[in-house]
Amino acid sequence: MAPVAIGMVMALGALLMAAMLEKISFGALIAPSPMILVFVGSLGATFIAYKTKEWKKIPKVLGVAFKGKVPDADELITSFAHFADIARKEGMLALEGEIGRIEDPFLKTGLQLVIDGVDGEQVREVLEIEIESLTERHHSMSQFFLTMGGFAPTFGLMGTIVGLIGVLRELSDPTKLGKGMALGLLGTLWGVVAANLLFQPLGTKLNRLHEQEVAVRRLAVEGVLGIREGMATRLLVERLEARLSPDMRKGHAGRNSSGPAAAKEAA
Amino acid sequence: MAPVAIGMVMALGALLMAAMLEKISFGALIAPSPMILVFVGSLGATFIAYKTKEWKKIPKVLGVAFKGKVPDADELITSFAHFADIARKEGMLALEGEIGRIEDPFLKTGLQLVIDGVDGEQVREVLEIEIESLTERHHSMSQFFLTMGGFAPTFGLMGTIVGLIGVLRELSDPTKLGKGMALGLLGTLWGVVAANLLFQPLGTKLNRLHEQEVAVRRLAVEGVLGIREGMATRLLVERLEARLSPDMRKGHAGRNSSGPAAAKEAA
C-alpha cells in the first residue's frame, strides 16, 4: 500500500473512531447538500483559473500522487557508472548502443546530445529548459489541489451559513433547531475534512514528488556532463553520490555488476 | 463556453442546489443591504488605492478574464519556422514583406528591430522592457480583483455585525431574533460568495493568463533572436519547442505548410 493510502486510511480512521466513541454513526455524517457544496463548489471555483486542457490531466495526476513513484537516484548512478565505463573503454560513440535501451526520455536526450558532440554549456542549457518546463507543468497541477484545499473550507462555511439561515427562520421549535444546526455544521465538517484529508495533502505530496524528481534530474545533468568531460568512473560515482544521504552511498565498488537493466528502471 | 463561465456556473449551481436541498428558496438569499455592503463597499475600499484612469479599464479586463484567450505558442513557432525559411533563402530584408501581415505589435516590433540590423543585446533589452511594462499593467489589474476578494468577506462581516446589533437590542421576541439573525448572516454569506465565486478566481485567472502570455512573449524573444543569428529552421524549431510540453512538439516537419495565416492569428 502506498504511503498516500496508508496516511489517508489513518486520518479517516481517526475521524470515524472519534465519531463512534461519541456514538455518532457514519451515516449521520453523510448528507448530500454539504458534500455537493464542498466538492462541486470547490472544483468549480478552482476550474475558473484553469484551461479545459488542464482539467483533463487531473485524473492522471491523481494516479501519480497515489503511486508516488519517482525516478530512482541509486539506479541512475549505477547506470552512469556503466555508461562511464563504456565511454572510456570504447569511446563516446559506443554509447549509441546503450541509448536504445534507455526508457527515460530526459536521460536519452542528454546522452544523445553528448554523443552528437554538442558543447557542454549547450547540453546543460537544453536540459535546464526541460527541467524548467517540467516544473511549470507540475506546479500548475499541485497548485490545482492546493487551490481546492483553500476553497473547500469556505464552501463548507457557506453550507453552514445557508443551513443556519434556514434554521433561524423557525426558532420556535427547539428540536428542529438542534437538528438543523447539526445538519448545518456538516458543511463546515466536510469542508475541513476535504481540505485536510484530501486536497491539501495531495497538493503537498505532488510538490514533494516534484522536488524529488528534479533532484534526480539534476543528478542526471551532472552525470551526463561528467561523461561528456570523460570523467573517470570512480570520480563520477563519488561526485554524484555526494548528493545522496550518507547511508545510501555505495562507492564505485558497489556499482559494478549492474548496467542496462538498471538504466531501464531508472526511467 | 469559456472555462471561467463553466467554473462559475458549477460553483454557483452547487450553492443553489445546497440551498434547495435545505429547502431555502433562492429569494431568501437575496437581500439589498448585505449585497450593497459587500459589492459597493469592497469596490470603494479597493478604488482608494487606484487612479480613476485605472478604474475605467476594469470592464475591459473582465472581458479578457472571461474570454481567457492568450497568444498561441504553437502557431507562433509555426510562424517562426516560416520566417526563418524566408530569412535564410531570401535574406533578412525579405521579412519586411511579412511584417505587414503580422497583427501582434510585440512580434512586429521585434522583427522590425532585426530587419533594421539592431544589435542582438539591444533587441532583447527593448523586448524585455515591453514585457516588464506589460507585467506591471497586468499585475495592477489582477491585484484589483484579489484586493476586492480580500475586502469582500470583511464587508460581509460588517453587515452581519450591524444586523446582530439591530437584533440584539430587542432580544425579547424570539421570532424576530431568528429572522434578524438569518438576515444578518446573509452579509457573511454574500461576502464569502463574492470573494470565492467571483473576485478571487477572477484575479487568479488574470494572473495565470498573464503567466501564459509572458511565456509566449519569451518564446517570441528567443525566436526573434534566433532569426537575427540566422539559425537554421530545424534548429530554431527544436529550440523553441523545448519550452512546450512534450505532447505539443511537432518538430520541423510538422510546421511546413502554414505561415502568414498562422502569424496573424498568433497576434
Added chain:
Amino acid sequence: MAPVAIGMVMALGALLMAAMLEKISFGALIAPSPMILVFVGSLGATFIAYKTKEWKKIPKVLGVAFKGKVPDADELITSFAHFADIARKEGMLALEGEIGRIEDPFLKTGLQLVIDGVDGEQVREVLEIEIESLTERHHSMSQFFLTMGGFAPTFGLMGTIVGLIGVLRELSDPTKLGKGMALGLLGTLWGVVAANLLFQPLGTKLNRLHEQEVAVRRLAVEGVLGIREGMATRLLVERLEARLSPDMRKGHAGRNSSGPAAAKEAA
C-alpha cells in the same frame, strides 16, 4: 475629488446604507468606548515601533495619500526631449540655463552631475542611492498605516471581549444582555471598519504612489544617462516611451512644442 476620497465615501456610504436598510440609525453605531479603544489603542501600539521624529510626519503623509499626486511621466519625457535638443544643438553646458527652471530636486541633481561631466556609472550610483533612501523613508510610512490596520481589528476584539465580560456577570436580565452585547459588538465593528475603510487602504495607496514615483524616477535616470551619452532626441524619446503603456506613447513628433514649462510641473 481625489480617488481616495471617492473610494472612502463609497465604502462608508455602503455601510451607512446597509445600517439604514436594517433600521439602525447612525447614532446607534457611535459609542465612545470602542472608538477610543480602536483608534487610540492602535495608534499607541503602532507608535511603539516608531521614533517620535517619525510620528510628526504622519499628518503630512496623510495629505500626500489624499492628494495622490505623483510626478508625471509624460511631461518628464517631453522635458527630456527638450533637454536633448538643447544638449545636441548648444552643448551640455547650455543645460545650465535650464536647471534654474527645474523644480524637481532629483532631476536637478541628475542634470547637474551630467553638466559637471561626472562619469555615467557614478551618476547612476548617486541617483540609485537617492531612490533607495526614498524607498526606505516611504516604506516606513506606508508600513505605519498597514501596522495600524493590523492592530485595529484586534483592539476592536478587545472591546468586544471587555463588553461581553461586563454583560456576562449579570446574565439574569435578558434586555440588558442584548443591549450590552450590541454595545460590545460595536468594538469589533469599529475595528474592522477602521482597518478596512481607513488604515489598510491608506497604506496600500501610499505603497502604490511610491511604486509610481519610483517608476518615474527610473525614467529620469534613463533620461539623464541618455543625455549624457548624447543620444539623439528621437531615439531617447522612443527609449523612454517603451516604459509607458502603448496608449500614452506620442513619439518624437508629439513632444515638440513644450519644454521648460512642462519641466517645472514634472517636479
Added chain:
Amino acid sequence: MAPVAIGMVMALGALLMAAMLEKISFGALIAPSPMILVFVGSLGATFIAYKTKEWKKIPKVLGVAFKGKVPDADELITSFAHFADIARKEGMLALEGEIGRIEDPFLKTGLQLVIDGVDGEQVREVLEIEIESLTERHHSMSQFFLTMGGFAPTFGLMGTIVGLIGVLRELSDPTKLGKGMALGLLGTLWGVVAANLLFQPLGTKLNRLHEQEVAVRRLAVEGVLGIREGMATRLLVERLEARLSPDMRKGHAGRNSSGPAAAKEAA
C-alpha cells in the same frame, strides 16, 4: 519618556478607559489563571526553540528595546569629516591617535584595518562579516518576542476553552454560567493584550532598531573605505549624506567644528 513607553501607556490607557466607560473595574480584568497561562505558557513554548544561553540575554534586550537608542548617523558623518581631514593633512598613521578616543568597536576595527594598510576589499569583507553576525544575533532576539506574540493568543484561547469546559458541566445555574464565561473570556483578552500591547510591538521595535543600526553600520563601511581611498573631505561628506533624508543633510560646511567628542557618542 521613550517612544516605547509612550506607545504602551497610550494603548493600555485606551483599554482601561474603555473598560471604565463600560463600568468594569480594572480588578475585574485581573485573574491569576489566564495570566499564568498566557505569560508562563507562551514563555515556555518559546523557550523550547532557544538555548539557555540565549534565555539570559532577554532582560538586557528588553532594556535595549525600551531605550531605543541607535548609533547616530549624523555624528558619525561629522566624525568621518574629521578623520578625512586628519588623514589628508597628516597621513593615515595620524589616525592612530584618534582610535584611542573612539568607543564604537565596529568603527575602531574598521579604522585600525585601514591604518594597518589592509586591502580595501578585505576591509569590506571583515566588516560585512561583523554586520552579518550582528544580524543573526539581533534577529534571534526579535524573533523571540515575535514568537511569544504568536503563542500568547493561543494560550489565551486555551484558558477560555478550559474555562468553558468547567462552566458547561454545570449549565443548570445561569448566574454561575455568566460568571464562569466572563472568567473564561479573560483568557482570550489577556492573550490578545499580551501579544498586541507587549510582545509583537517589542519584536517589531527590535527589528526596526536593528535596521537603523545596520544602516549606520553600512555608512561606517562606506566612510572607512572612503578614507582608505584618500577621498576629499567634501566629497566624502556628500557621498555619505546621500543616505540621509534631505532635511538632515548639512554639507561639508556644517560639519567643521566637532570631531573626537562626536566620535565617542556615535559609538
Added chain:
Amino acid sequence: MAPVAIGMVMALGALLMAAMLEKISFGALIAPSPMILVFVGSLGATFIAYKTKEWKKIPKVLGVAFKGKVPDADELITSFAHFADIARKEGMLALEGEIGRIEDPFLKTGLQLVIDGVDGEQVREVLEIEIESLTERHHSMSQFFLTMGGFAPTFGLMGTIVGLIGVLRELSDPTKLGKGMALGLLGTLWGVVAANLLFQPLGTKLNRLHEQEVAVRRLAVEGVLGIREGMATRLLVERLEARLSPDMRKGHAGRNSSGPAAAKEAA
C-alpha cells in the same frame, strides 16, 4: 535538563495550573476521542506527503530535538588553530596523523581533500554540496513537525464539530447539552495544545538546530580553506572568530593548549 524539556514542562505546567485554579481536574481534560483524532489524524494527514523511509527517521529526529546538541564552534576553532600549527611546522602531510582522531565526517572529508592536494574551489564545492544535501534532509524532517502542527488544530476542530453534531440532535436535555459541549471543546483544546506545546516548537527547534549546525559547517569550510592556503594560525583564528559573538572570542593566545581532544568533541 535540556531547554526543550524545561520549556515543555513550563508550558504544560501553566496549562495544568490554570485548570486547577478553575477547579477542573486533569482527568476531566483527558478523553480518548479528541486525542485519537488529533494525534492519529494529524500523523496520518502528514504521512501522506512522506515516504515510508522517512517515517522511520521520526523517532531518531525527536531524540535530536530533545538533546539539542550542535557541533561546538569554539572547540572547532581551537582544533583549527592546532591543525594550522601542524600544517605550517610539519607540512600538510603531517595532518594525515590528525585525521584518524577526528570523529566529525564533514571535517574529515574536508581535511582529506586538502591533504590530497585538491584545488581550493573544488574543496569548497564538495563541502557545499554536503551542506546542501544536509539542509534538504533536515528541512524535510522539521517540516514534518511543522506540518503536523498545522494539521492538529484542524483535526481538533473536526472533533469539536462532530461532538456538537452529536449534542445538537438531542437539544431537549440541557445537562446533557453542557456535558456534550464540554466534551466537544476538548477536541479544540487538544488540537491547540498538541500544535503549540509539541509539534510547532519541535519543528522550530529543529530548524534552529539546523541553522546553528550549518553556521558551524561554514566555519569548518573557511577553516579548511584557510589551512589549504597556508594561512598563519593567528590570522586564521581571527578570521574564524569574526563569526562568533564578541564575548566568545578568545584570540590566538586563548587557543594554545588544546588540540586533538577538542577536535574529537567538535565532531
